[in-house]
Amino acid sequence: QQQVKQSPQSLIVQKGGISIINCAYENTAFDYFPWYQQFPGKGPALLIAIRPDVSEKKEGRFTISFNKSAKQFSLHIMDSQPGDSATYFCALEEGSARQLTFGSGTQLTVLP
Amino acid sequence: SAVISQKPSRDICQRGTSLTIQCQVDSQVTMMFWYRQQPGQSLTLIATANQGSEATYESGFVIDKFPISRPNLTFSTLTVSNLSPEDSSIYLCSGVNTGELFFGEGSRLTVL
Numbered sequence: 485q486q487q488v489k490q491s492p493q494s495l496i497v498q499k500g501g502i503s504i505i506n507c508a509y510e511n512t513a514f515d516y517f518p519w520y521q522q523f524p525g526k527g528p529a530l531l532i533a534i535r536p537d538v539s540e541k542k543e544g545r546f547t548i549s550f551n552k553s554a555k556q557f558s559l560h561i562m563d564s565q566p567g568d569s570a571t572y573f574c575a576l577e578e579g580s581a582r583q584l585t586f587g588s589g590t591q592l593t594v595l596p
Numbered sequence: 597s598a599v600i601s602q603k604p605s606r607d608i609c610q611r612g613t614s615l616t617i618q619c620q621v622d623s624q625v626t627m628m629f630w631y632r633q634q635p636g637q638s639l640t641l642i643a644t645a646n647q648g649s650e651a652t653y654e655s656g657f658v659i660d661k662f663p664i665s666r667p668n669l670t671f672s673t674l675t676v677s678n679l680s681p682e683d684s685s686i687y688l689c690s691g692v693n694t695g696e697l698f699f700g701e702g703s704r705l706t707v708l
């Protein structure tokens with residue numbers, strides 16, 4: 485059973501545009517929702533994360549929106565730049581085990 | 597933030613042989629994990645590397661195939677045994693430091 489569904493699989497955005505990536509989950513026991521950014525040949529790097537007690541978290545151009553009742557969360561990248569071109573993974577964590585369940589990934593391309 | 601170094605960064609191995617991947621962290625980490633990422637795909641947790649004791653494996657992964665050691669708080673190894681072409685993948689080490697999960701750059705294994 486797929487615990488998290490991520491969409492879209494790929495996304496092409498013009499420079500300056502808004503990139504939106506969505507994730508939906510089933511298990512309400514998850515209590516930590518990070519987003520990771522991965523460039524080719526590199527390991528994933530934590531971009532931003534949220535806990536379910538807040539509905540939104542913003543760090544610079546990156547915002548997580550969290551809808552607990554719908555069991556969905558999304559990443560918004562404002563003023564997208566070519567340097568943002570990477571693969572983005574949402575992830576889920578339950579409790580303090582720090583074991584992550586990853587989404588399938590979204591390959592973002594920002595055109596100059 | 598912690599820096600995780602993995603060796604080798606890539607290797608090409610023959611079917612039936614084994615490869616050991618080393619993971620070195622530049623500071624003590626409370627928890628260490630090994631993930632597998634097939635090219636263009638998401639990450640799947642292989643096991644939690646426990647210091648001084650046997651690793652905890654996820655469903656679908658067994659100790660005979662993926663023996664793991666963690667002799668101290670900064671070092672771990674993953675061996676992929678009896679290699680087959682299906683083992684061709686990127687293997688990533690990760691660790692928890694100051695509450696954040698960090699990843700190494702991965703070790704790309706190709707099995708001929």
